[in-house]
Structure formats: structure tokens, C-alpha cells
Amino acid sequence: MTDTPQRTRPLRVLAAMSGGVDSAVAAARAAEAGHDVTGVHLALSANPQSFRTGARGCCTIEDSRDARRAADVIGIPFYVWDLADRFREDVVEDFVAEYEAGRTPNPCLRCNEKIKFAALLDKALALGFDAVCTGHYAKVIVHEDGTRELHRASDMAKDQSYVLGVLDDRQLAHAMFPLGDTVTTKDEIRAEAERRGLAVAKKPDSHDICFIADGDTQGFLADRLGRSEGDIVDESGNRLGTHEGAYGFTIGQRKGLRIGTPAPDGKPRYVLDISPVTNTVTVGPADALDVNALTAIKPRWCGVAPSGPGTYTAQLRAHGGETEVTAELVDGRLEVSFAEPVRGVAPGQAIVLYDGTRVVGSATIASTRRATAGVA
Numbered sequence: 001m002t003d004t005p006q007r008t009r010p011l012r013v014l015a016a017m018s019g020g021v022d023s024a025v026a027a028a029r030a031a032e033a034g035h036d037v038t039g040v041h042l043a044l045s046a047n048p049q050s051f052r053t054g055a056r057g058c059c060t061i062e063d064s065r066d067a068r069r070a071a072d073v074i075g076i077p078f079y080v081w082d083l084a085d086r087f088r089e090d091v092v093e094d095f096v097a098e099y100e101a102g103r104t105p106n107p108c109l110r111c112n113e114k115i116k117f118a119a120l121l122d123k124a125l126a127l128g129f130d131a132v133c134t135g136h137y138a139k140v141i142v143h144e145d146g147t148r149e150l151h152r153a154s155d156m157a158k159d160q161s162y163v164l165g166v167l168d169d170r171q172l173a174h175a176m177f178p179l180g181d182t183v184t185t186k187d188e189i190r191a192e193a194e195r196r197g198l199a200v201a202k203k204p205d206s207h208d209i210c211f212i213a214d215g216d217t218q219g220f221l222a223d224r225l226g227r228s229e230g231d232i233v234d235e236s237g238n239r240l241g242t243h244e245g246a247y248g249f250t251i252g253q254r255k256g257l258r259i260g261t262p263a264p265d266g267k268p269r270y271v272l273d274i275s276p277v278t279n280t281v282t283v284g285p286a287d288a289l290d291v292n293a294l295t296a297i298k299p300r301w302c303g304v305a306p307s308g309p310g311t312y313t314a315q316l317r318a319h320g321g322e323t324e325v326t327a328e329l330v331d332g333r334l335e336v337s338f339a340e341p342v343r344g345v346a347p348g349q350a351i352v353l354y355d356g357t358r359v360v361g362s363a364t365i366a367s368t369r370r371a372t373a374g375v376a
Helices: 021-032 061-074 084-100 107-126 186-195 217-225
Strands: 012-016 036-043 078-082 131-133 138-142 148-152 230-233 239-243 270-275 280-284 290-301 310-315 322-330 333-343 350-355 358-370
Touching (some): 012 021, 021 036, 021 061, 021 131, 036 061, 061 078, 084 107, 084 217, 107 131, 322 350
Parallel strands (some): 012 036, 012 131, 036 078, 230 280
Antiparallel strands (some): 138 148, 148 358, 230 239, 290 358, 310 350, 322 333, 350 358
């Protein structure tokens, strides 16, 4: 088997170039491998700022210019495609609606699913391209019979397969990740960019939520949902304080609770439950966050859907570790049991299942069952 489709024959490749170092090096590697590469920068903001705020944000005019300069150095054609309306509808509005419903979404997964490997890929295929190339750290392995599998990157420290767990067979068939085999530090990627003459070699990586440039998620949501005072209560329903909107909290949150009354045991309290109907936030001890099972909806499989119960490892957040689980598809829902309790699992998050390094698929967490008595 081979690691990526580019090793079979030269392809027409559309390289998504964010203006950062990873996507620039990925495009350069694809071109160096002999593919016919065209660079494209996605304009995802209706009102792009001129400059980034340090390592926050994306899709600024500066980013677009950085991507264009990188394409010029690589020697490939370059275009800017306006997908701002689609991004707003499929990613930003979904993000706001999920928080309003008391859930904790992951906009990076939605962007990969709806924008980079749906809207962008569909347009690329319509224009005759064979594959979309990105700077994600993950691998597509192609077997001799033509079937494909999504695997973790060779370097686990940089692995980004979690945010790609929403890709299906069709999308994998047209995905290219030239950085997936890289077992190097980020400094070495930057050194490669410098050797190639790419000015983005020293540009800071983006982090946090790209469309909230100042990092103030609560303020962003308040501007769109308004402020609505509600109660913060303990597990017995005793009122401990107030808040300005339940949407501003996530399961497992410790900071920013502003509770004046200390816990009886003197230990910190954490958010255990968020009720958008009553606008109530329930807090309690850390051990009340322990979860031993969950139900997830909207499963997406990177290949054939598994049949019957199976044992896998699961990842519950982009930078989280793995935990052993038993999972089974029941009436279209994924029922998952954990070998050991896990902490701070929030509805709305994605659970991604792995078989070794292979990504089996993903689903959206709908509900959890706690290992200790408390809020369900």
C-alpha cells in the first residue's frame, strides 16, 4: 500500500493556502512531487481585517497576501475564492446555535466537513481537479484495491486527524496531506520553508477559534445572543450566584464562575450542566464530571460502518489523549462505554474512534451518563 494518492500518478491539485507556513510547505511539496498544483486562498470573512492579531484570527488581507507571495515563490497559479457566505451559514451560525442550545461545538470539524472538503472540494472537482491539498498533519493510506484509510500523522505530537474525522470515503478519495509523514519539529518545518524561500517561515501559527480574533468567545456570543441573567446553582439546586448567559459556559469549566460562597469542602467547583431552557448553570465537585458512557449522533465513517460492538480508542477533543472504549451503532446512534471514567465530556463535542492509528469515524456527543450521582 502507499501513503498518499500523489504517488501513483501526477494529479491536478488544488492547494488550500491559508497564508500560514504549514499550507505553504504542503503546496510546495505537492508541486515538487510533480503534480499540477494551483493555490487558492479561501476568503471566509465578509469583512476581513487588514492584519492579524498576533497568532489569532485568520482570513485577513495580510493572510491572503502571504498566501499569494508563497504561491509566487513556489511557481504555481493562485486565486482567491470567496466562501464567506457559506462559512457564515455552515460554521459561524452553527457555532452560535450550538452554544445557544447548551452544547459545546468544534468549529474546526465543521469547517473541514462543510467548507474545505465539501464546498471547496465540490468546486475543485467541477473545475477538473483531482485532489484538494491542505497542511493538516494526517495520512491517507491507499491499499492495492483502491480503498483508502485516514490515519494519524507519523508524528503524534502534531497529529490533526481528530479534526478530519468527519471526512467520508468520497472526500478521502480526493484528499492530500503532504505533511502527514513528517516526523520533525515545527522548527524544522519552518526551516524547510526558509530553505524554499517562503516568507511565512517565521509567521506565528493560528490558534483558538479563527473567526474570533480577540479570543473573547463569551463576548462574541453575547453580541449575537444578548445578555440574559440566570442562576448558578449547586447539585441540590441551591442558588450560589448569577451569570449573564448560560451560553457563556462549557462543561468542566472552572474559571470565571464568580461564585462568592466557597464549597463546603473548600475545593474548586466546576460546571456540571447547562440548561438553556431555564438559563441555569449547575456546578459541583470535580468527581461529578466523571463519565462512563455516552450517546453520539450523526455518525460519519471513514470507510465502511462497523457492524456490532467493537473495542476502539477514542479521542474527545482536538488536543486530548486517547481512552479505551466499546462502541456500537444502535438505531443510527453510537452508544459508547468507557473502560475507565473520563472527565469533562460535553454534549456537542465530537468523539472520534480509532483502530490503532486508523480513524474509524466520528459522531457528535448528544448525552452522557455519569459515573457518580449528580446531574444527568
